Amino acid sequence: xxxxxxxxxxxxAETRAKLxxxxxxxxxxxxxxxxSMDDFTAEAxxxxxxxxxxxxxxxxxxxxxVAQIDTEMCERLNKISSRAKTRWQGFLDENIGYVExxxxxxxxxxxxRDGPAVLGxxxxxxxxxxxxxxxxxxxAALKEEGVVRDxxxxxxxxxxxxxxxxxxxxxxxxxxPAATSIKAVKAFRALMEGLLVDGKADA
Amino acid sequence: xxxxxxxxxxxxAETRAKLxxxxxxxxxxxxxxxxSMDDFTAEAxxxxxxxxxxxxxxxxxxxxxVAQIDTEMCERLNKISSRAKTRWQGFLDENIGYVExxxxxxxxxxxxRDGPAVLGxxxxxxxxxxxxxxxxxxxAALKEEGVVRDxxxxxxxxxxxxxxxxxxxxxxxxxxPAATSIKAVKAFRALMEGLLVDGKADA
DNA sequence: TTAATTGACATACGATCCGTATGCAATTAT
DNA sequence: ATAATTGCATACGGATCGTATGTCAATTAA
Numbered sequence: 176x177x178x179x180x181x182x183x184x185x186x187x188a189e190t191r192a193k194l195x196x197x198x199x200x201x202x203x204x205x206x207x208x209x210x211s212m213d214d215f216t217a218e219a220x221x222x223x224x225x226x227x228x229x230x231x232x233x234x235x236x237x238x239x240x241v242a243q244i245d246t247e248m249c250e251r252l253n254k255i256s257s258r259a260k261t262r263w264q265g266f267l268d269e270n271i272g273y274v275e276x277x278x279x280x281x282x283x284x285x286x287x288r289d290g291p292a293v294l295g296x297x298x299x300x301x302x303x304x305x306x307x308x309x310x311x312x313x314x315a316a317l318k319e320e321g322v323v324r325d326x327x328x329x330x331x332x333x334x335x336x337x338x339x340x341x342x343x344x345x346x347x348x349x350x351x352p353a354a355t356s357i358k359a360v361k362a363f364r365a366l367m368e369g370l371l372v373d374g375k376a377d378a
Numbered sequence: 379x380x381x382x383x384x385x386x387x388x389x390x391a392e393t394r395a396k397l398x399x400x401x402x403x404x405x406x407x408x409x410x411x412x413x414s415m416d417d418f419t420a421e422a423x424x425x426x427x428x429x430x431x432x433x434x435x436x437x438x439x440x441x442x443x444v445a446q447i448d449t450e451m452c453e454r455l456n457k458i459s460s461r462a463k464t465r466w467q468g469f470l471d472e473n474i475g476y477v478e479x480x481x482x483x484x485x486x487x488x489x490x491r492d493g494p495a496v497l498g499x500x501x502x503x504x505x506x507x508x509x510x511x512x513x514x515x516x517x518a519a520l521k522e523e524g525v526v527r528d529x530x531x532x533x534x535x536x537x538x539x540x541x542x543x544x545x546x547x548x549x550x551x552x553x554x555p556a557a558t559s560i561k562a563v564k565a566f567r568a569l570m571e572g573l574l575v576d577g578k579a580d581a
Numbered sequence: 582t583t584a585a586t587t588g589a590c591a592t593a594c595g596a597t598c599c600g601t602a603t604g605c606a607a608t609t610a611t
Numbered sequence: 612a613t614a615a616t617t618g619c620a621t622a623c624g625g626a627t628c629g630t631a632t633g634t635c636a637a638t639t640a641a
Contacts, residue, residue: 187618207495208411211598224620227600292410292495296551324572330565333548334541341540342533348499362533369527369572390589414627427591430629585640592633602623609616 191229191239193219199240203281207237207289234293241290245302248276248286252306256313263322266313267367270339271360277343278352287344297340298333307332323370331370339363394432394442396422402443406484410440410492437496444493448505451479451489455509459516466525469516470570473542474563480546481555490547500543501536510535526573534573542566 197219201210212223212233230236255272259265276282291297298307314328314335342359349355400422404413415426415436433439458475462468479485494500501510517531517538545562552558 190618213598222620223599225618228617228619232600288498289495291547292492295491296547298548299551324568326568327561327565330545330561331569333562334545334565334569337544337547338537338541340544342537344494344499344540345501345536348502358530358533359536362530362537365527365529366534366537366569366572369569369574371572393589416627425591426628428589431589435629583641585638587636587638589636590634592631594631595629597626597628599626600624602621604621605619607616607618609614611612611614 190219190221190225194221194226194229194236195239195243198236199243199281199285202237202240202285202289206284207233207293237289237293241286241294241300242302244282244286245300245306248273248282249302249306251276253309262313262317262320263371266310266317267364269310269313270335270367271363273336273339274342274346274359274363275356277340277347278356280347283344283347287340287347307336310336321372324372326370335367338366393422393424393428397424397429397432397439398442398446401439402446402484402488405440405443405488405492409487410436410496440492440496444489444497444503445505447485447489448503448509451476451485452505452509454479456512465516465520465523466574469513469520470567472513472516473538473570474566476539476542477546477549477562477566478559480543480550481559483550486547486550490543490550510539513539524575527575529573538570541569 194216197215198210201215201218212226216223216226226233226236230239252269252272256265256269259268277287286297290300294300311328311332314323314326314332317323318326318328342363346352346356346359397419400418401413404418404421415429419426419429429436429439433442455472455475459468459472462471480490489500493503497503514531514535517526517529517535520526521529521531545566549555549559549562
């Protein structure tokens with residue numbers, strides 16, 4: 176009576192969002208294993224009951240958090256690659272953007288560190304598949320256009336995302352992330368230029 | 379009285395080995411988080427008391443297990459690269475050997491999946507540093523000899539080990555690991571050949 | 582040889598934390 | 612208005628971890 180009642184579906188979406196937000200904070204700061212469900216649900220003004228009702232278990236909520244972050248990452252990457260003038264440049268920028276995103280401790284901890292351990296191979300996550308398949312399509316197109324050498328685009332996409340992922344971790348864990356990031360990006364660019372047909376960058 | 383007494387230091391080494399072996403089996407099969415200390419210490423004919431005495435905590439024992447596996451991996455890799463005729467070939471073989479090792483579920487689960495989540499960035503593990511620095515030295519030498527293009531060997535070593543690590547995970551999680559392994563190795567070889575000065579492999 | 586001390590390991594205990602089962606209250610349907 | 616659904620809280624049992632303490636054998640000292 177005293178509160179202006181919103182529609183029920185909206186209330187539900189709100190509690191889901193509150194749970195995801197609180198869990199996201201907890202996972203990012205103390206890690207998945209050390210995040211107490213009692214603690215961060217209370218922090219959201221709720222209890223574990225709500226969590227189990229909406230997400231099944233702790234892992235289910237973790238999946239939702241990862242999906243949210245992953246979506247944000249994909250959006251940023253799409254923006255980056257769409258700004259590029261050439262496909263090759265977009266391809267480069269997208270991967271470099273990925274490396275630089277790992278400077279975000281939230282991405283570092285949740286997506287890169289705990290994610291694979293809790294959810295398994297990142298390549299099998301729904302959203303990661305989107306990102307990798309985008310990378311694969313770009314590679315295939317670049318091959319068609321004669322920009323890069325002959326290769327299996329799918330396999331190469333895995334290798335490249337592995338290199339950038341690892342570079343990201345290296346950057347994030349280094350003493351001087353900014354400086355290391357520059358070195359990593361330069362080396363990554365060199366590695367990618369080796370894929371060009373004539374060994375000359377067109378940029 | 380009834381048992382022939384071995385020297386005490388030997389008994390201690392034995393219990394340590396038994397704990398590591400039992401933990402290694404448990405970590406490999408059910409993963410770090412689901413491995414019950416009560417269970418696998420009992421399986422070794424001991425209790426958690428011995429574990430805490432020797433390794434401090436669960437993570438300490440996990441470190442010992444990882445170190446053991448890591449040492450074995452390094453030995454295998456060194457053998458591989460020492461058999462090669464040229465430095466470049468050894469460099470290739472060593473990395474390809476790394477990819478193929480990931481077919482071992484023990485390595486897959488303990489070193490590649492749970493390891494980074496529990497112990498952090500693999501590049502900071504003592505033994506992994508040995509492996510990476512070996513890779514770095516090889517790259518630096520190859521650059522000196524004019525075999526590969528100009529680059530920062532340290533940064534490039536990270537990227538390459540990332541690519542091979544990720545390829546390894548891809549192989550291990552695929553439906554047909556043997557077939558995927560072939561594709562991964564081929565793509566990896568192509569990626570590496572891009573580093574050569576003239577774009578021609580000398581093998 | 583015997584007494585003292587160290588140390589390897591077991592046992593006991595308390596504190597979390599998780600998952601399920603149950604309960605309640607508010608909304609929706611009839 | 613009554614019944615059914617459902618979002619969420621509460622209550623309970625079980626598993627696991629870390630510490631604190633105990634015990635007994637092996638080494639060392641006297």
